[in-house]
Amino acid sequence: MTAADHAISGWGRLWRCSLVSSVTETVPAQSRAHGAEGGRPAIQVVPLRGLPIVAVVLALLVVAIAGNWLWALDFFHVVGGGLWTAIDLFVGLVLGPILGRLSIPARAEFSARFMPKMVLIMPTLVTMTLGSGFQLARHLGNLDAGAAMHGWLVASFIVVGVMAVIALGILEPANIAVLFEMKKPHPDGAIIARLMKRFIYTAGVTGVMQVATLVIMTRLAT
Amino acid sequence: MRADTTSATVARRLPPVAELAVGSLALIVVGGIYLAAHIPGPVSLVPAIVLWALAAALLLVNAALLSRLSGFAWGRFRQVGGWALLAYAISAGMLEYVFVIDRVPARELVWLSLMLVVYAVDIPLILAFSVARYQSSD
Numbered sequence: 001m002t003a004a005d006h007a008i009s010g011w012g013r014l015w016r017c018s019l020v021s022s023v024t025e026t027v028p029a030q031s032r033a034h035g036a037e038g039g040r041p042a043i044q045v046v047p048l049r050g051l052p053i054v055a056v057v058l059a060l061l062v063v064a065i066a067g068n069w070l071w072a073l074d075f076f077h078v079v080g081g082g083l084w085t086a087i088d089l090f091v092g093l094v095l096g097p098i099l100g101r102l103s104i105p106a107r108a109e110f111s112a113r114f115m116p117k118m119v120l121i122m123p124t125l126v127t128m129t130l131g132s133g134f135q136l137a138r139h140l141g142n143l144d145a146g147a148a149m150h151g152w153l154v155a156s157f158i159v160v161g162v163m164a165v166i167a168l169g170i171l172e173p174a175n176i177a178v179l180f181e182m183k184k185p186h187p188d189g190a191i192i193a194r195l196m197k198r199f200i201y202t203a204g205v206t207g208v209m210q211v212a213t214l215v216i217m218t219r220l221a222t
Numbered sequence: 223m224r225a226d227t228t229s230a231t232v233a234r235r236l237p238p239v240a241e242l243a244v245g246s247l248a249l250i251v252v253g254g255i256y257l258a259a260h261i262p263g264p265v266s267l268v269p270a271i272v273l274w275a276l277a278a279a280l281l282l283v284n285a286a287l288l289s290r291l292s293g294f295a296w297g298r299f300r301q302v303g304g305w306a307l308l309a310y311a312i313s314a315g316m317l318e319y320v321f322v323i324d325r326v327p328a329r330e331l332v333w334l335s336l337m338l339v340v341y342a343v344d345i346p347l348i349l350a351f352s353v354a355r356y357q358s359s360d
Contacts, residue, residue, distance in 0.1 A: 161252070172349065176349055176353055
């Protein structure tokens with residue numbers, strides 16, 4: 001499933017750290033007191049200026065796949081996968097806890113500017129990684145059921161499948177719905193809190209899947 | 223007054239459209255993994271067809287549930303769903319392109335393509351419903 005996993009676990013952890021407490025407790029109060037113009041940054045759910053960059057990356061990916069160009073496929077897979085996992089872990093383990101210690105207005109402002117960018121960055125990285133990865137597996141012969149590494153490859157399919165269902169079916173809709181809620185003049189803290197609970201429920205599974213991905217990929221490359 | 227309205231939005235019971243769509247998506251993912259794990263070698267299509275049929279049935283149930291929904295934010299639903307459909311049509315199109323480039327056998331390609339159709343409809347449906355359910359009705 002390409003373009004899966006749009007909302008990644010670290011992303012979720014960031015949301016959880018930065019918004020569950022802040023927005024649910026303070027933004028509605030601020031909003032009621034000061035209205036939408038009360039200092040909250042405007043939110044653009046999808047940053048349109050980033051779309052041309054995404055288009056260029058996807059076009060290059062198509063060229064790499066069409067040409068079955070081993071170096072380019074390797075590049076897309078390693079760069080995309082490395083950034084995907086690194087951003088995920090960095091956001092979840094480093095940025096999230098730091099953000100949790102910032103003042104509530106700082107948290108809300110950072111999140112309002114950061115999260116829409118992630119809406120573009122993560123799907124692009126995931127598409128790069130999975131699209132090139134499938135083609136790379138075919139190029140290297142690992143798709144063949146008789147290949148020595150085929151079992152590991154199928155394991156990676158399963159890991160990606162689990163992450164896809166969680167990310168696409170549970171986390172991404174929550175992220176988008178929260179962004180829409182935060183765009184309202186009077187965001188409802190109860191709605192945001194309810195949506196953000198999904199990240200708490202799924203954090204363990206997505207964390208395990210990330211570790212499994214690292215194990216499988218290093219095993220495949222050895 | 224506004225708080226009452228939004229609380230009512232949260233409290234309002236809606237049909238389990240998102241849950242059914244997630245179930246449908248999970249079936250498609252399992253079917254996709256099954257086929258991807260076997261191609262290019264010989265593979266029985268029966269499990270893939272059964273999984274696709276169940277996923278498509280859930281999608282149809284969702285369509286029926288949505289058609290009976292009144293007092294819903296259909297404008298927002300169409301807005302989010304439309305753009306998401308465009309995005310996921312591109313995503314599905316790229317996958318289809320890879321399958322064609324890789325010369326996936328015709329029978330398997332048909333079912334993979336049908337799975338991609340359900341995938342490309344399921345996700346926009348989940349996104350659109352998840353956003354619209356918390357918006358004021360049109």
